[in-house]
Amino acid sequence: MEYSIRYIKRNKLSSIFLAAISFLSAILLSLVCGIFYNIWIDRVYRKSLMDENSTGSIEPLVVAYVFILIVICLSLTVMIHNAFEVSMNSRLHQLGILQSAGATPNQIRTFLLQETLILCIAPIAAGVLSGIGLCYGFMQLIIFVTASVRKYEVVFRYHAVIMAAALLLSIATVLISAWLPARRISRLTPLDAIHYGGEPPVESMKPYRVFSFLFGIYGELSIKSIHSRKRVFRTSTLSLTLSALAFISFLNLEAISGISTKHTYFERYRDKWDMMLSVPDMDEEENLLREIKNLDGVESCILYKKITASTSLLPNMLSEELLKLSIDNLSDSIKAEGDGRYSFDVPIYVLDNESYKDYCSSKGLSAKDSTAVNIIWDSFHSDRLNRMYIPLLKEGMPLTLQLRNEAMPDRGDMPVTVSAFTTTLPAIKEELIDYSLSLIIPQDFYVNLAESFPYTESFYNIKLVSKSYDAAVQNDIKILLQEKNSYTLDSKLTEEIFDSSVRRAHRFLMGAFAGLLSCIGIANVFSSTLGQIYQRRKEFTRYLSVGLSPKGMKKILAMETLIVALRPIVFSLVINIPIVAAALNTASIPVKEFIAAAPIIPILIFTIFILLSVSLAYYLGGLKICNADIGDILKDETMI
Structure with a gap:
């Protein structure tokens, strides 16, 4: 316990970002649990309005929810375990010394998991409570948006069992994510742990001729450094790419849907009706x-x-x-x-x-x-x-x-x-x-x-x-x-307002989801960057030893920042080209009209958010790397 607390105090930045990842995962799980509970209660209530003998048995919805929850838990486990692995890998040299001093694999696993609990239990509890708040806000938004088309009252509901379930799921997800790298590390021999020191060898390196031609030697060193650490960046790359792809695809398709609705509905009937009343045979x-x-x-x-x-x-x-x-x-x-x-x-x-x-x-x-x-x-x-x-x-x-x-x-x-x-x-x-x-x-x-x-x-x-x-x-x-008990009265003005409100709500929710997903990737970038200070110092010491200037080191870090931040955005934009083309062809909308309504500003804001966050991570890591004493690093016997 004392060893774990001392390590957390001495590695505050990496500990903060591990806690942040746990906090974000708890928010997501708590939000999903709360939303499902409210959907379930709403379904039960609506069935009771139609059938007084309704028991509330909605097995298909429960099955679908359990499936979605399992997928979310597995996705979070896959995405955040790498953050723990980066942190634990950075301590291989230290863990190897502990093993050589007599620490057993079981003791290594125990104090690593114990350290995870100490670090993450408070953020998980805060994340669950924050998820309840987000769920309340989400439900209030849905209640407001659907008020004009709903004929019954909807209120936000929550239960202590749901909070307990979200808390247990969050703890289990984080523990499993930490146990996977802890189990692997505990199986290493003391000699392997001390020898590698957290810097795995690169077996092959593909050439990046086009990248080198465009950005020179600094670009080549940057892309090859990222490639050599691709396993470390796996979580951040995956989460940033998924969030960017989901967000950009949704915005593009939503913009196309809006154009189509405007042409095929509101504009087509603009001079034909303002209200439509339908009444059964009278x-x-x-x-x-x-x-x-x-x-x-x-x-x-x-x-x-x-x-x-x-x-x-x-x-x-x-x-x-x-x-x-x-x-x-x-x-x-x-x-x-x-x-x-x-x-x-x-x-x-x-x-x-x-x-x-x-x-x-x-x-x-x-x-x-x-x-x-x-x-x-x-x-x-x-x-x-x-x-x-x-x-x-x-x-x-x-x-x-x-x-x-x-x-x-x-x-x-x-x-x-x-x-x-x-x-x-x-x-x-x-x-x-x-x-x-x-x-x-x-x-x-x-x-x-x-x-x-x-x-x-x-x-x-x-x-x-x-x-x-x-x-x-x-x-x-x-x-x-x-x-007259049964009739339907539609207003075009009300429908336009409702359609606009629904689209704003969808964009807000999709932006919140993409932001939450990207935060996991950004937290992993912080963890990867700050957790590999020791290895990156040795890497840049080699560059300095062959004549690279401090200004060149900064250029390499700047190039890495741009690659890590913009690669998911560029990939998502490229993937969206055929998606948008197919949607425009299906909706018979000219490209010029889509370009005029393209969601450029939201995408630009999202890109700036990613870029600034990754830049901050690299700035903090770069300060420690560039301010290191080359003499002390050259004396390190573990440098390969």
């Missing part, structure tokens, strides 16, 4: 329509229903442009029938009579029965971003379609005459379904189809005079429907 829907139109702040309101049908079209009913294409290979949704016909899906939009008249009037049409949106995407000659459309039906004469309800085949086909053609849907929150024939019909005509094509919901597409009326109109509509 008898007085026309009265509700009039009441909504009369609300202060409402510019217009369209009542519509959606029903789905299908029809068979003969080749002579199709446009010449479509017949020139290979219809059979255009889409799986277009099915060829045995008699030469083609089966198409037919989404039907039933507008209230007044809205249908306004729609036809705006298109210069005088249709009474139905209007066909007569276009189809020519995917052979255009992509999703730059679509080209061609006519689906042959125009110039009225066509009668035989509509059928696939869900109710016993009702038979219903004839519908298409008396007009157009190329756009009404100004409602709907978009054309690819490879289908959309029909627009008035409420009066729908009466003829109601028996064969029933509907379950009515939709009220509401446009406001301005966004400033959003809250007031939402409140007025809720008053109108206060006796």
Whole structure:
């Protein structure tokens, strides 16, 4: 005990960073345990709302949690044990002397583990408590973000058993991480320990010609020094690379998702709706329509229903442009029938009579029965971003379609005459379904189809005079429907705010996770740098003995700093090139638009954080290395 305490006091910096790694691992485990407990409680509560007899048995979630926890524990063990190994390796010469004086392997392992407990038990306890605080903050953020879409109250919960579990897991993880190198070191013979002195021989060294050409002799010495100590830097390299890769990949994909959502949702429907009210089948829907139109702040309101049908079209009913294409290979949704016909899906939009008249009037049409949106995407000659459309039906004469309800085949086909053609849907929150024939019909005509094509919901597409009326109109509509138990009211303004809040929360959480993971790597860099002062002094003494100046030593350390800090960032950026390219291609987003919205500032801040942290570690280590007395080092009989 006295020996361990004395060693910790004499090696404060390396001890601090070993404690820091233990603190960070405890935070992560405590955070994961707390989040799972709150998810589990929330699931139990929601099940109890739906089923009063619910027992809270959610085995799949428990199994998934145990699996995730095991993976985290194993990852932390692999990542932090190397930090302990670096610290213990730096004492091989001293441990060899102890063994030669009679210390047994069991005694060596015991005092190394005892030293770990003395050093890490307080940081682990502090990490568990800090993890509880982070869990509370995380849950409060989730509660705030989901408040607008949740219909029940969520509160933060914690239990003493969860804290005990996190504490035991953290202690076990740290002890196992320390036991692995302690076990290996205790098996070394006294002669091997004294001979190596913590400086393993380099068996091979690959050439770095490109690096030498670009950065000269100092760059070559730096990269070869890091290569010779690659095992020491394994944990820091892994954690820094994983954190950078996860953080940069997430930011890039989140930026692409934001651009896609903006184009395909908010901008596409910007002038078509401000609120969308969906109400189950009701008898007085026309009265509700009039009441909504009369609300202060409402510019217009369209009542519509959606029903789905299908029809068979003969080749002579199709446009010449479509017949020139290979219809059979255009889409799986277009099915060829045995008699030469083609089966198409037919989404039907039933507008209230007044809205249908306004729609036809705006298109210069005088249709009474139905209007066909007569276009189809020519995917052979255009992509999703730059679509080209061609006519689906042959125009110039009225066509009668035989509509059928696939869900109710016993009702038979219903004839519908298409008396007009157009190329756009009404100004409602709907978009054309690819490879289908959309029909627009008035409420009066729908009466003829109601028996064969029933509907379950009515939709009220509401446009406001301005966004400033959003809250007031939402409140007025809720008053109108206060006796209606089931309805859904969506606000575009609320959705935009919610989407922005969710994306900020995701970026914050991902940044926190990446920062936590990178801190493990940074702590390992400190531990590796400060724990190898003895070996690095001998390395730089050799450089001094062949004429290297102190200024050159500083250049080597600066080069090492840049390599250790920037290599994970550069690697992650290179890996992200194909990832981003594939995502942009899938979302049909031009590269220029992504570059304009690329998360450059967050990535730059993360890079500066890594660079400054690694620079501090090398600065502290460099002070001890460069200020060493060359005479004392040359007298050291262990120098190889």
